[in-house]
Amino acid sequence: MYGMVNKAIEEMVCKHHGKPAWEQIKERAGVDVPMFVSNEGYEDAITYQLVTAASELTGAPASQILEAFGEHWILHTAREGYGDLMDAGGDNLPQFLKNLPNFHTRVIMMFPNLQPPQFEVSEVKDHSLHLHYRTHRPGLESFVVGLLKGLGKLFQTPVQTRLIESRSAGADHDVFLVEW
Ligand code: HEM
Known part of the structure; x- marks a missing residue:
């Protein structure tokens, strides 16, 4: 998916939980991308991994996220x-x-x-x-x-x-x- 999707997840997380929470999510997801670029393509798997890591770290089901x-x-x-x-x-x-x-x-x-x-x-x-x-x-x-x-x-x-x-x-x- 285009980077704008992962960027939007980042914005949402940072807005509600701050930048350290986002860094923690990326680390848990095993995503080693310093900065997502809106109009560049990324593997869908990255987006799924970010959602899964956010779910594991917050305890909220992935559906809620x-x-x-x-x-x-x-x-x-x-x-x-x-x-x-x-x-x-x-x-x-x-x-x-x-x-x-x-x-x-x-x-x-x-x-x-x-x-x-x-x-x-x-x-x-x-x-x-x-x-x-x-x-x-x-x-x-x-x-x-x-x-x-x-x-x-x-x-x-x-x-x-x-x-x-x-x-x-x-x-x-x-x-x-x-x-x-
Ligand atoms: C200006 C507004 C919007 C933009 C720029 C936009 C753009 C995108 C982009 C970039 C993706 C990722 C897919 C890819 O990169 O191949 C996506 C996925 C998606 N969009 Fe939009 N979208 C917009 C509005 C909407 C709206 C209004 C809906 C429905 C109410 C919607 C429903 C979805 C869904 C469900 C996906 C997930 C991908 C899938 O189901 O396979 N989008 N969109």
């Missing part, structure tokens, strides 16, 4: 660093969700080697929809939950999510019921 990271990604990384892209995604939560399938197409223009997730929406109603999430990467459903929570906060629209079909339970892909 991924969820917190999802919120941080929307409310800080995306909002502060890529405001124009976020603005182009829509003016309110339902609109943004309906546009989500095309979102990373614009991101690819800035990061050409992006391997983005695929989103699809179905069952669109006035206050809910099904969000289909496909990726070759395992175990990131809690990240998506956090992203959706972050979007709810961004648009000041309380949102509830429920995983109704899960790859880890044998389904073809993850499906979230999103209600607002």
